[in-house]
Every structure is written in C-alpha cells, then in structure tokens.
Amino acid sequence: MKNIKKIEEELILRNGKIIDPFNKKSFYDDVYIKNGKITNAKSISGRARIIDCKGKVITHGFCDLRSHFCEPGKEDVESLETGSNAAMAGGFTRVCVMPNTSPPLDNPELINFIINKAENYPINIHPIGAVTKMLKGKSLAEMSLMFEQGAVAFSDDDLPIQDGTMMRIALDYARLNNVTIINHAEDKYLSSDGQINEGYISNTLGLKGNPDLAESIMIHRDLQLATFLNSKIHVPHVSSIKSIKEIESFKKNNKNITAEVAPHHLYFNDEALLSYDTNLKVRPPIRTELDRKALIKAVEDEIIDCIATDHTPQRIEEKETTFDLASFGMIGLESCFGAVNKSLVIEGNLKLEQLINLLTINPRKIMGFNSDLLAENKIAELVILDPLKKWTFELGDIFSKSFNSPFINQELIGKVDYTISKGYIFSSQN
Amino acid sequence: MVLTVYTLFQWMLKLKNKHLLGLKDFPREDIHTILDMAFKFREVLDRPIKKVPSLQGVTVVNLFFENSTRTRISFELAQKRLSCDTVNFSASSSSLKKGESFKDTSQNIEAMKIDAVVMRHPTPGAPMHLSKFIDAVIINAGDGTHEHPTQAILDMMSLKEVFGTLNKLKIGIIGDIAHSRVALSNIYGLKAMGAEVTLCGPPNLIPKNIEDMGVKINYNIDEVMDWADALNVLRIQRERMGLGLIPSNREYRSKFGITKKRILNHKKEIIIMHPGPINRGVEIDSVVADSDQAIILDQVLNGVASRMAILYLFCGESPGKDTK
Numbered sequence: 001m002k003n004i005k006k007i008e009e010e011l012i013l014r015n016g017k018i019i020d021p022f023n024k025k026s027f028y029d030d031v032y033i034k035n036g037k038i039t040n041a042k043s044i045s046g047r048a049r050i051i052d053c054k055g056k057v058i059t060h061g062f063c064d065l066r067s068h069f070c071e072p073g074k075e076d077v078e079s080l081e082t083g084s085n086a087a088m089a090g091g092f093t094r095v096c097v098m099p100n101t102s103p104p105l106d107n108p109e110l111i112n113f114i115i116n117k118a119e120n121y122p123i124n125i126h127p128i129g130a131v132t133k134m135l136k137g138k139s140l141a142e143m144s145l146m147f148e149q150g151a152v153a154f155s156d157d158d159l160p161i162q163d164g165t166m167m168r169i170a171l172d173y174a175r176l177n178n179v180t181i182i183n184h185a186e187d188k189y190l191s192s193d194g195q196i197n198e199g200y201i202s203n204t205l206g207l208k209g210n211p212d213l214a215e216s217i218m219i220h221r222d223l224q225l226a227t228f229l230n231s232k233i234h235v236p237h238v239s240s241i242k243s244i245k246e247i248e249s250f251k252k253n254n255k256n257i258t259a260e261v262a263p264h265h266l267y268f269n270d271e272a273l274l275s276y277d278t279n280l281k282v283r284p285p286i287r288t289e290l291d292r293k294a295l296i297k298a299v300e301d302e303i304i305d306c307i308a309t310d311h312t313p314q315r316i317e318e319k320e321t322t323f324d325l326a327s328f329g330m331i332g333l334e335s336c337f338g339a340v341n342k343s344l345v346i347e348g349n350l351k352l353e354q355l356i357n358l359l360t361i362n363p364r365k366i367m368g369f370n371s372d373l374l375a376e377n378k379i380a381e382l383v384i385l386d387p388l389k390k391w392t393f394e395l396g397d398i399f400s401k402s403f404n405s406p407f408i409n410q411e412l413i414g415k416v417d418y419t420i421s422k423g424y425i426f427s428s429q430n
Numbered sequence: 431m432v433l434t435v436y437t438l439f440q441w442m443l444k445l446k447n448k449h450l451l452g453l454k455d456f457p458r459e460d461i462h463t464i465l466d467m468a469f470k471f472r473e474v475l476d477r478p479i480k481k482v483p484s485l486q487g488v489t490v491v492n493l494f495f496e497n498s499t500r501t502r503i504s505f506e507l508a509q510k511r512l513s514c515d516t517v518n519f520s521a522s523s524s525s526l527k528k529g530e531s532f533k534d535t536s537q538n539i540e541a542m543k544i545d546a547v548v549m550r551h552p553t554p555g556a557p558m559h560l561s562k563f564i565d566a567v568i569i570n571a572g573d574g575t576h577e578h579p580t581q582a583i584l585d586m587m588s589l590k591e592v593f594g595t596l597n598k599l600k601i602g603i604i605g606d607i608a609h610s611r612v613a614l615s616n617i618y619g620l621k622a623m624g625a626e627v628t629l630c631g632p633p634n635l636i637p638k639n640i641e642d643m644g645v646k647i648n649y650n651i652d653e654v655m656d657w658a659d660a661l662n663v664l665r666i667q668r669e670r671m672g673l674g675l676i677p678s679n680r681e682y683r684s685k686f687g688i689t690k691k692r693i694l695n696h697k698k699e700i701i702i703m704h705p706g707p708i709n710r711g712v713e714i715d716s717v718v719a720d721s722d723q724a725i726i727l728d729q730v731l732n733g734v735a736s737r738m739a740i741l742y743l744f745c746g747e748s749p750g751k752d753t754k
Contacts (some may be wrong), residue, residue: 074462096700132674133674133677137676138674139677140674140675140676141677142677142680142681143677143681144552144677144684144685145677145680145681148684166674169634169675172632172633172634173632173633173634175633175649176632176633176649176685199437203702228638229638299740337688393568
C-alpha cells in the first residue's frame with residue numbers, strides 16, 4: 001500500500017495546532033515522535049523527518065465503534081487488512097469490528113483469531129462479540145469467554161434482538177463483566193420489509209416504507225430494560241427525532257446509556273434517494289430533513305455521544321441491482337471526517353474541538369480505551385487534519401475493497417492529511 | 431431407649447405447623463427441634479438394626495407427580511426405618527393419565543384412610559393447594575421452583591454436624607438460584623438460624639431484588655470462596671442451557687465452577703455441599719466432589735435421618751389416628 005508506510009525513526013510534526021481532547025487544550029507546538037512513540041525535543045537528533053503542519057490540526061487518532069471488516073468469511077468485500085487501510089485513510093487508528101462475519105464472531109476462538117491477525121495491521125482492531133449464538137437471537141453466546149479473549153462489547157450486529165426476554169437475559173448476563181450491549185434498534189414486525197424511510201419520499205418513489213417508529217419503539221424497550229437491570233447499553237446509528245427523544249428522556253436518570261450517529265444520517269436526507277441510489281439504502285434508513293436537523297441538534301446538545309461510521313462494504317453486484325434487491329449498507333471510513341466536519345462544523349454550530357471529541361475521547365470512553373494519547377512514551381495514535389480543505393470524494397480516495405459509497409462526487413470539507421498509528425504513517429499525498 | 435424417652439416427652443416437641451409446606455416463616459425453634467431429633471435418628475442409622483417402631487400404624491402416601499430418585503428413596507427408607515406403612519404413587523402410572531383431576535386423585539387417596547402425604551409436584555404451591563382439600567399431614571418433597579424444605583433441613587443438619595452451630599455461619603449458594611427450590615428453602619432456613627448467605631451465579635439466574643430476603647449477591651466466585659465457610663453448589667440443569675440462559679458448560683465452569691484450581695488457590699478449607707445429582711466437570715470438578723472437604727455423601731445419609739425426624743414430628747403426634 002503506497003499511501004501507508006513504516007514510520008521514520010524520528011519524526012517532527014512542526015507548527016501545527018494541537019487539539020488535545022483529553023486535557024481539553026488547544027495550543028501551537030511541535031510533536032516529536034521517536035520509534036513510533038511520543039517523545040520530547042531533547043530525544044530527537046538532527047536527522048528527523050519534519051512534516052510541516054502549518055495551518056493543520058494535530059489531534060488524537062479517531063476511534064470507530066461500528067465497522068464491518070467482513071473477515072473471516074467475506075474477504076471478497078473487505079478484510080482486516082483492507083479495512084485497516086480504509087481506516088487509516090479516514091484518520092481512524094482504532095476500530096471496533098462487528099461480529100456479522102461468516103461464521104459470526106460468537107466464540108472465543110474467533111475473537112482470538114481477530115486479535116492475533118490484527119497485530120499485523122497498522123490500526124488497533126477490537127472485535128465486538130455476538131450476543132447470541134450464530135446471531136440468531138435464541139441463546140446466549142459465550143460472552144464471558146469472548147470478553148476474556150478481548151471482545152470489547154457485544155452485539156448481534158444488524159440483527160436486532162427481537163425477543164424481549166432474550167434481550168433481558170443478555171443485558172443481565174453482560175453485568176458479569178460490566179460490558180456494553182449494542183442492539184441495532186429495529187422492530188422487525190414494524191419495519192417489515194421497508195426499503196427506505198416511510199414518508200413523502202417513499203410514497204413518491206413507490207418503495208415500501210420503514211417507519212421511524214420501528215426504531216424508537218425498540219429503543220424505548222431496550223432503554224427501559226437496561227435501566228431496570230442497571231446494565232450498560234449503547235444505541236447505534238440513531239436516525240430519527242422520535243429516537244432522540246427516547247434517548248434524551250432515559251439519559252436524564254441513567255448514566256449507563258450512550259448513543260452514536262452515523263455520518264450519512266447527518267449528511268443526507270431522504271430526498272437524495274429520489275435517484276433510487278442503492279448506495280443510500282441503509283439500515284436504519286436515511287430519514288427526512290427534519291430528522292437530519294434534529295440529529296445535528298442532538299449532537300450539539302450532547303444527547304448523542306459519538307460518531308460511528310457503520311462502514312458496511314458490499315459487493316458491486318449487491319448494489320448494481322433494483323432497489324428492492326439491493327443490500328443494505330455503505331462504506332464510510334474514508335469519507336467520515338469530510339462529511340461530518342462539513343455538516344456539523346462548517347454548516348452547523350459545532351466547534352471543531354467538539355467534533356474531535358465525538359471522534360476521539362467520547363467513543364474511547366464508551367469502550368474504556370485509554371485516551372491520554374499525547375502523553376510521552378505513548379505509541380503515537382494521531383491524525384493531522386486540514387479542517388478547511390474542500391475536496392471532491394472520488395474512487396481514488398477509497399482504500400476499502402468495496403466501493404459502495406454515496407459520497408462519491410460529493411464535495412466534502414476537511415481532509416485527513418496524515419494518520420499515524422502503531423509505527424505506520426498514512427499520507428493522503430502518497 | 432433414647433427414643434422411648436423422646437416419645438414420652440413428645441408433647442414438648444409439638445410443632446407450630448401442621449404441615450411442612452416450606453421454610454418461609456417457619457419458626458426457628460421448630461427447626462431446632464427437627465435438627466435435634468434428626469441427630470437422634472442419625473444414631474439409629476448407625477446401629478446394626480436400623481429400625482424403630484416409632485410410627486407403627488401410621489400410613490403415609492408418597493405422591494410423586496415428578497420424577498425423583500434420591501428424594502423418593504430417602505423418604506421411603508425413612509418411612510421403613512420408622513415402621514410406618516407406605517403406598518407409592520407416581521404420575522406416570524396414575525389415573526391422572528386418564529384425565530382425573532389433581533383434587534379428585536388426592537381426595538380418593540385420602541378416602542382410603544391415610545395419615546400423611548409426601549408430595550413432589552412440578553408446580554409451585556401445589557402442596558398448599560392440596561392442604562385446602564385434604565386433612566392428612568402434608569410434607570412438601572419439592573414443588574417446582576418454589577421450595578424443597580426437607581433438602582434445606584438435611585443441608586442445615588450437615589452444616590451443624592461439621593460446624594456445631596449455624597449461627598453466624600457464612601454460606602455461599604452457587605449456581606442457578608432463580609430456578610432452584612433448594613436455594614429458596616436454604617435461604618429461609620439459614621436466615622432463620624442466623625447464618626449469613628451470599629448468592630453467586632450468572633446475573634440472569636439470580637432473581638432481581640432477592641437481596642430483600644436478607645442475602646447478599648456476589649458474581650465473583652473467587653471472592654465468595656474467600657468469604658465463605660461452606661458452599662452449597664447447585665446443579666446446573668441441562669434444560670436451562672436449552673433455553674439459552676447459560677452459553678456453554680465451559681463458560682459456566684470458567685466463571686462459576688468449583689474447580690480443583692480454584693480450591694487450590696484458596697488457603698481456607700471450605701466445606702462443599704451439593705444436593706445432587708452432580709454434573710461432574712461443570713459446576714464441580716470430580717476431584718473436588720470426591721475430596722475430604724466435600725460432604726455430599728454425608729448429606730445423603732443425613733437426608734434419611736432428617737426425613738425420619740420430620741415424619742416423626744409431623745405424623746407421630748397421635749400414631750394411628752383416625753382421619754375423617
């Protein structure tokens with residue numbers, strides 16, 4: 001991979017604006033890296049490579065709580081290696097991968113496989129284990145043994161746990177290791193086989209609608225159960241006003257609830273579907289402009305804790321088909337920063353520092369990852385951002401094995417210039 | 431000889447309850463009385479001739495609506511040692527199969543003049559239900575996921591045999607608490623006797639708010655082993671696995687199993703109990719179950735003595751009495 005190289009022995013990031021979300025400070029200074037670790041000026045000899053960061057922002061590497069790297073079993077769409085490359089290109093140095101592989105990550109042996117294999121790649125990969133065996137929602141998977149092998153959270157991925165008793169059992173059992181359950185919130189009986197958000201646009205297009213109720217009702221159930229049991233729960237890819245209201249109301253009395261939003265729900269509204277673009281077919285669906293605005297407001301109000309890409313690679317033939325037959329999901333790692341920076345900071349009221357929190361310390365806190373990344377002797381996990389750069393997202397910007405992105409040809413604002421992680425450096429300029 | 435004296439002073443031993451339906455709100459003094467009597471019968475069981483005439487002329491029916499091996503044999507032996515007449519009934523060979531109601535079956539049996547019923551039933555509360563329409567003494571031999579009072583009595587007897595007292599004793603009950611009649615009866619009995627109880631098992635198998643019964647919960651088996659004087663290790667029932675409540679045998683063993691390794695890691699020698707039947711290698715390792723600190727077979731012997739004491743105290747008040 002020509003854009004990702006082993007890091008030089010000594011590296012100086014010069015004249016950048018450092019935003020340190022952990023210590024809540026912004027300042028201008030140089031960052032020194034030796035043998036892949038953060039160090040000080042004194043430890044650097046004269047031979048260091050210097051990267052001029054004038055006008056750029058240096059901050060923590062991003063952390064994604066929801067990506068699909070499809071290994072083992074679906075290496076034709078993505079692998080741990082190509083997924084890592086896509087993450088590096090998007091500024092992500094730490095990624096939680098979902099268990100919807102083939103076979104699914106429902107046992108400690110497979111968790112161990114991911115952890116061991118990920119050692120070879122430039123980012124930190126954390127597997128999320130299945131809640132139930134084979135993601136079938138019927139009986140508990142070996143959550144404790146998976147936890148001991150390094151699973152950081154548990155989820156049945158895009159297969160919601162429909163059975164309320166099963167969800168209760170899972171939330172209760174998760175307390176054994178004080179670990180978080182992530183349940184894709186969708187009442188399958190209500191969403192039925194809805195293709196896009198139910199509303200004016202679904203009526204216009206003649207496509208079967210998936211009502212926002214299908215999401216908010218499930219969130220209500222999950223948050224009631226989690227509150228009753230005093231268990232940790234994380235709500236993934238929140239997409240609607242109704243859901244935000246549920247989360248806001250439960251969060252008032254429960255500190256164990258967290259929630260995320262995906263870049264595409266902040267960037268697109270369902271009018272973009274008027275072209276029947278199958279790359280916009282996602283779960284939960286892209287909703288109305290009112291929902292999009294409410295999501296942005298919820299991010300500003302800290303009802304939403306973090307941004308997660310929901311990177312879901314699909315084979316081209318899964319998308320180059322009629323809308324009803326197309327698979328759900330889009331890739332999202334490479335386009336994430338440019339999209340959310342544009343929607344939330346450039347066009348919205350969020351400060352860049354706040355956006356960085358949503359991509360760095362907030363997701364790390366949910367998973368219990370270390371966050372003091374600029375401290376000396378830490379293995380460097382940094383990004384160098386050009387927050388004002390306008391650029392058009394193109395096929396050449398995609399490092400994933402799949403290309404199912406509706407962001408292609410979109411003008412994004414804010415670009416990841418460099419990503420430094422585990423002794424590797426990604427450069428967008430080759 | 432000893433027993434003759436006890437028969438004479440039987441009036442002093444009068445229990446407050448007519449039936450043994452469960453240990454909830456069961457008087458502490460009565461548990462004392464039963465335990466004292468059980469130790470006396472234990473002496474009988476150590477004699478060459480293990481039979482006494484204490485319940486001669488008393489008729490007991492063993493009504494087993496659910497399969498049982500050891501409880502049933504234990505009760506039958508206790509009855510035979512006490513010289514009472516017994517009739518056995520099991521659901522599989524009964525007229526229940528022909529559609530007769532529980533009430534009719536029970537009343538028909540009572541009409542044949544019996545003094546006591548020992549009942550095992552899969553439904554919680556069935557013995558109390560039975561007590562509403564028959565006059566005979568009812569001994570609960572396990573009602574579903576509710577209570578198993580005679581098991582708790584024999585467990586307490588076994589603890590008392592080792593420690594001399596139950597007061598302030600620290601007992602860990604390990605496993606599937608939610609579906610265990612043994613756990614519930616033990617909690618009631620041990621709390622009444624002044625013991626401290628900590629429950630340990632998968633969170634989804636420990637009922638919510640069970641702390642209200644005055645017990646503690648700790649999900650860490652190693653901490654419980656550090657704390658406890660004795661552990662009552664419950665059987666993990668395979669049918670629970672079928673419901674998806676426990677991921678696998680190996681996961682259960684790794685989190686809650688009383689393994690050889692765990693025993694070796696704890697300096698304090700704790701007493702290990704198990705109500706049986708054992709799943710060796712799941713909730714308890716074979717070497718632990720067969721070790722000196724396990725009193726599992728003592729529990730079985732004490733079970734016969736406890737049930738003799740219970741039958742004697744509940745049914746022996748007026749031997750051969752006429753029921754209506």
